[in-house]
Amino acid sequence: MREVVVRIENLHFSYDNEVEVLKGIDLEIRRGEIVSIMGENGAGKTTLIKHLNGLLKPRKGRVEVLGMDTRTTPVAKLARHVGMVFQNPDFQLFAETVENELLLALKNFGFPPDVAKRRAIWAMKIFGLERYKDRSPYTLSIGERKRLCIAAVLCYDPDIIVLDEPTSGQDFLQKEKIMEILYLLKQQGKTVILVTHDVEFVVRRSDRVVIMCDGKILADGSTREVLGNIEILRAARLKPPQIVETAHILYSKGLLDSQHVPLTPYELAREITGE
Amino acid sequence: MLVFYLLSSVLLSSLPVQLVLLASMVPLAITSRSFHRWLSALRGALVFAVIIFALNALMSPERGLEYAASMSLRFVVLTSSFSLYFLTTTPEDLALALESSGLPREYALMITMSLRFVPTLARDMQVVIDAFRSRGMRMDSGNLMERLRSYAIILTPLIVFEVRRSLMVAEALEARAFGGTTKPTIYRRMRMRSADYAFVFIWLGLLVTILVLRVQGFVY
Numbered sequence: 334m335r336e337v338v339v340r341i342e343n344l345h346f347s348y349d350n351e352v353e354v355l356k357g358i359d360l361e362i363r364r365g366e367i368v369s370i371m372g373e374n375g376a377g378k379t380t381l382i383k384h385l386n387g388l389l390k391p392r393k394g395r396v397e398v399l400g401m402d403t404r405t406t407p408v409a410k411l412a413r414h415v416g417m418v419f420q421n422p423d424f425q426l427f428a429e430t431v432e433n434e435l436l437l438a439l440k441n442f443g444f445p446p447d448v449a450k451r452r453a454i455w456a457m458k459i460f461g462l463e464r465y466k467d468r469s470p471y472t473l474s475i476g477e478r479k480r481l482c483i484a485a486v487l488c489y490d491p492d493i494i495v496l497d498e499p500t501s502g503q504d505f506l507q508k509e510k511i512m513e514i515l516y517l518l519k520q521q522g523k524t525v526i527l528v529t530h531d532v533e534f535v536v537r538r539s540d541r542v543v544i545m546c547d548g549k550i551l552a553d554g555s556t557r558e559v560l561g562n563i564e565i566l567r568a569a570r571l572k573p574p575q576i577v578e579t580a581h582i583l584y585s586k587g588l589l590d591s592q593h594v595p596l597t598p599y600e601l602a603r604e605i606t607g608e
Numbered sequence: 609m610l611v612f613y614l615l616s617s618v619l620l621s622s623l624p625v626q627l628v629l630l631a632s633m634v635p636l637a638i639t640s641r642s643f644h645r646w647l648s649a650l651r652g653a654l655v656f657a658v659i660i661f662a663l664n665a666l667m668s669p670e671r672g673l674e675y676a677a678s679m680s681l682r683f684v685v686l687t688s689s690f691s692l693y694f695l696t697t698t699p700e701d702l703a704l705a706l707e708s709s710g711l712p713r714e715y716a717l718m719i720t721m722s723l724r725f726v727p728t729l730a731r732d733m734q735v736v737i738d739a740f741r742s743r744g745m746r747m748d749s750g751n752l753m754e755r756l757r758s759y760a761i762i763l764t765p766l767i768v769f770e771v772r773r774s775l776m777v778a779e780a781l782e783a784r785a786f787g788g789t790t791k792p793t794i795y796r797r798m799r800m801r802s803a804d805y806a807f808v809f810i811w812l813g814l815l816v817t818i819l820v821l822r823v824q825g826f827v828y
Contacts, residue, residue: 383738386741388738388741388742407746408741408742408744408746409741409744409745409746412741412742412743412744416742417739417742419735419738419739419742421735423765423768423772424732424735424736424739424765424766424769425736425739425743425765426764426765427740427761427762427764427765437743437745438743438744438745441743441744441745442744471768485743486743489744
């Protein structure tokens, strides 16, 4: 089994000492997994991921990332290994040109100038942004700005990448592009943690799903186990993927045997036609 | 009330006076149930108060430590009186008061909007700082120049977004027919009641008393 890269033990957290936002989270994430953290608004998802690079420190319990205890490791050091992309790109673009935006973190982490330049160019190519090299980030469209934020984090090659709502506000084409990027990351052996509402997206790209509700983990398992389980989704107030819903309707009418829960249209079609 | 504190604090410079002014705010803070928040605003001002004290003590040693103390206390009195005012007046009441007293809507709106957006801006700033730190950049290291540079970097996305937001707010206001030619119907109007007149007279009276005493040379 691959090594554990994130170990969270009995994590409790509250912002203001009154209301507890995280009520005892236990989670282990292994290298190379693509984990989606889902749950309705207010469940504590964003609060949880902010512990992964030390922006927030636990009130009780501990968070260990790649062997480093987040309570005693500075954010700057954790950030080298945990790249975090927040939801709104407009709050994360700091430089005058697209190229400088990518170079910002690279220079900060001490990459030599020639290596930094090469990495920046590589990142721009992958995300289709090289023609904007010398333009201001604010002249890009919203989808491109989002991709730029992800590029700015990927270019310095962290082991773990955390994306907060990467698909919110994106049209279909942009979502496809992001899915390609996730596939690329998986091939590179990166560990990816997503916070998302987008059930259809998770079904296609995620290995593992963790559902949070009211500061606790409600479910933690493979995508098929969790998103195929209508009871759990109902308890977490999440809408099931359309294919799963369709399959359940067919089960209830006795038209389908509920052994295998299909997650994609192809799987459903195969179940119906019987391979 | 605010005018009283501002003017008395500025026109009188002795240490006991400033102490009395500060102390007199305590019962006001307590009766308006804002004591703890007022106290934390005071704590915020403490840093600057110490700086002012130090600067005065170093730059004008001939005026003595007492002068330095009263200058720094004057700063505290000024900021805490503002803080007391804003803790006891909601932006809605302030807007209503300004409009009811005849200030044109645009100006009243400017004032209340600035107040209304302070917590929003603070939250946005925290988001930007989180993103900044997540890229491995530090806010707390390096010499003064480096720290100023990090603040400048943080301001860029913040200002761009807030300017965009102000345009969005303007559109929203227009969509609600703000600035149209029809005179808006006023739902609630604030009127001066006898309690309000009494309040104004008391503070005005206190101010005049202080000024007279000053002129006569009894306090300074």
